[in-house]
Amino acid sequence: MKVVCICDAGVPEMLMQYMKKLPGCDVTLYTEKTLTDIKSLTTCERTAELRGAEACPVSAEMLEAVREAEILVTHVAPVNRAVLDAAPNVKIVGVLRTGTENVNLDLCRERGIAVYNAEGRNSTAVADLVVALMLCEMRNIARAHGALVQGKWVKMFPNIMMNRDMCRCTVGIIGVGKIGTMVAARLKGFGCRILGCDIFLSPEEIEKRGCEPVSKEELLRQSDFITIHMRHEAGQSALIGADELAMMKKNAILVNCARAGLVDTAALVEALRAHRIG
Numbered sequence: 638m639k640v641v642c643i644c645d646a647g648v649p650e651m652l653m654q655y656m657k658k659l660p661g662c663d664v665t666l667y668t669e670k671t672l673t674d675i676k677s678l679t680t681c682e683r684t685a686e687l688r689g690a691e692a693c694p695v696s697a698e699m700l701e702a703v704r705e706a707e708i709l710v711t712h713v714a715p716v717n718r719a720v721l722d723a724a725p726n727v728k729i730v731g732v733l734r735t736g737t738e739n740v741n742l743d744l745c746r747e748r749g750i751a752v753y754n755a756e757g758r759n760s761t762a763v764a765d766l767v768v769a770l771m772l773c774e775m776r777n778i779a780r781a782h783g784a785l786v787q788g789k790w791v792k793m794f795p796n797i798m799m800n801r802d803m804c805r806c807t808v809g810i811i812g813v814g815k816i817g818t819m820v821a822a823r824l825k826g827f828g829c830r831i832l833g834c835d836i837f838l839s840p841e842e843i844e845k846r847g848c849e850p851v852s853k854e855e856l857l858r859q860s861d862f863i864t865i866h867m868r869h870e871a872g873q874s875a876l877i878g879a880d881e882l883a884m885m886k887k888n889a890i891l892v893n894c895a896r897a898g899l900v901d902t903a904a905l906v907e908a909l910r911a912h913r914i915g
Contacts (some may be wrong), residue, residue, distance in 0.1 A: 686896055801861065
């Protein structure tokens with residue numbers, strides 16, 4: 638099997654070398670010249686998330702590199718119509734991250750090409766970060782650090798009257814998949830009440846994963862913290878918009894470590910400016 642691995646600034650050739658150990662495979666490592674720094678990598682990733690794989694440019698060199706591929710491995714580089722047309726023998730596309738926004742899934746499905754992703758690659762780190770952000774905001778850790786760096790000892794912050802102990806907080810988890818379940822497990826140690834909603838899971842399964850099953854509307858109205866762990870595809874409408882923000886408590890804290898498109902940014906900015914949340 639001919640395998641072509643498209644390297645970039647996030648997964649360079651040094652990390653992709655292990656692919657050459659695949660038995661019975663002829664492996665070629667190619668570094669996409671338009672993705673050799675973090676800024677361009679982030680731009681490509683963001684474009685794919687917002688507008689899909691077809692909106693991402695592909696270099697002529699990359700199209701040439703994939704011509705004989707039967708298996709195509711990518712990290713952030715797009716696998717769009719131009720790439721698939723240039724590689725007519727591709728049977729499998731492997732994506733070295735959870736999201737597959739950089740792949741034209743509809744075209745792969747149409748052509749019978751299997752697409753695999755690295756589901757859960759950063760699950761532990763994301764779950765840790767979610768809880769860290771909750772604590773950071775609740776206890777003004779970043780604000781206090783920033784003030785201290787400037788030589789100031791600040792005791793009063795705008796949210797001082799809204800601070801609660803975590804054990805007295807209700808946390809709502811939207812999307813009780815792998816990461817959502819890991820977040821729930823971490824929060825148990827704080828004694829929080831944990832609510833969960835997931836359109837793909839039964840109430841019994843949500844309960845097994847450590848959450849009290851409720852509707853999205855109930856979760857929004859009751860939660861002190863709301864954390865989102867859902868997938869998002871280009872063109873999909875926001876999960877949290879003006880109506881959802883209006884349902885939240887005035888002192889609610891929203892944590893989104895999933896895709897940016899899940900939250901209507903303009904509606905969020907307006908709600909913050911109007912002091913309807915936060």
